Amino acid sequence: MDLLDPLGLATWPTGLQLAFAALFGLILGSFLNVVIYRLPLMLRRSWGETDLPQLSLSWPASHCPQCQAQLHWYNNLPLLSWLLQKGRCSACQQPISLRYPLVELLAGLLAVGLIWRYGFSLQGLALTGFALTLLALAAIDAQTRLLPDHLTLPLLWAGLIYHWLFSSATLFDQAFAGALWGYLSLWSLYWVFRLLTGREGMGFGDFKLLAALGAWLGAPALVPVILLASLSGLITAALGKATGQMNSSSLPFGPHLVVAALALLLGGRELAGWLQLTPWLEMTRWAF
Numbered sequence: 001m002d003l004l005d006p007l008g009l010a011t012w013p014t015g016l017q018l019a020f021a022a023l024f025g026l027i028l029g030s031f032l033n034v035v036i037y038r039l040p041l042m043l044r045r046s047w048g049e050t051d052l053p054q055l056s057l058s059w060p061a062s063h064c065p066q067c068q069a070q071l072h073w074y075n076n077l078p079l080l081s082w083l084l085q086k087g088r089c090s091a092c093q094q095p096i097s098l099r100y101p102l103v104e105l106l107a108g109l110l111a112v113g114l115i116w117r118y119g120f121s122l123q124g125l126a127l128t129g130f131a132l133t134l135l136a137l138a139a140i141d142a143q144t145r146l147l148p149d150h151l152t153l154p155l156l157w158a159g160l161i162y163h164w165l166f167s168s169a170t171l172f173d174q175a176f177a178g179a180l181w182g183y184l185s186l187w188s189l190y191w192v193f194r195l196l197t198g199r200e201g202m203g204f205g206d207f208k209l210l211a212a213l214g215a216w217l218g219a220p221a222l223v224p225v226i227l228l229a230s231l232s233g234l235i236t237a238a239l240g241k242a243t244g245q246m247n248s249s250s251l252p253f254g255p256h257l258v259v260a261a262l263a264l265l266l267g268g269r270e271l272a273g274w275l276q277l278t279p280w281l282e283m284t285r286w287a288f
């Protein structure tokens with residue numbers, strides 16, 4: 001029996017594999033929502049904000065953040081419950097944040113996209129885990145401007161260990177260099193920006209996130225990642241300015257790094273070709 005695939009999914013028809021991936025993604029997305037909501041609160045409490053409630057990822061059971069009513073299993077079905085309850089808590093009728101169904105939907109779509117692109121394989125599964133952790137990081141950064149070490153550092157080590165165990169020596173070297181350059185490139189940018197303007201352009205969490213991206217994707221892929229992330233940042237800032245909705249100087253950079261890495265994973269060749277960046281992807285031995 002294959003330990004990674006006890007159900008023999010790899011031999012199932014593609015449609016069934018993708019349906020399974022969608023279901024699995026939705027369920028994991030539901031867990032990501034718990035992490036996204038609770039991890040920042042747990043961290044802030046550990047930093048001395050003792051008026052915050054004491055929580056862990058598994059305790060207390062899921063409840064409505066407004067009326068504290070505990071959720072039954074049928075209030076807790078990914079995506080489905082939100083749709084059936086028309087986006088409201090069934091106890092207090094207060095609206096439930098759109099973030100919940102959105103994260104679940106994105107997690108489902110990412111799992112389907114990555115399993116479709118990389119197959120029901122160790123690589124497909126590892127990349128799905130990588131992508132879902134990135135989704136949690138992007139949501140936490142967007143909401144709280146934090147990129148917790150509790151997620152970025154394990155992600156970094158997981159990438160290095162994955163390549164150490166399962167990839168060629170060349171690819172492991174690229175992953176190692178990626179972790180190093182990912183950290184150092186933003187670290188130097190931070191200091192240049194700070195010395196020139198006296199302000200902080202980004203946080204240390206961004207360096208660790210880029211280091212984790214480098215550890216998974218390899219050093220050469222960092223060039224398209226940074227370019228795509230900057231492009232995504234510029235577009236968002238322009239849109240924000242045009243609609244007068246946000247102040248571009250207060251936007252966190254993490255979500256843009258995540259968007260860039262996911263775009264490369266899902267549509268790497270086409271996207272890189274369009275941006276004339278194919279040589280950078282071809283340099284990595286990673287099968288984009």
Ligand SMILES: [Zn+2]
Nearest residue numbers: 064067089092
């Ligand atoms: Zn409620």
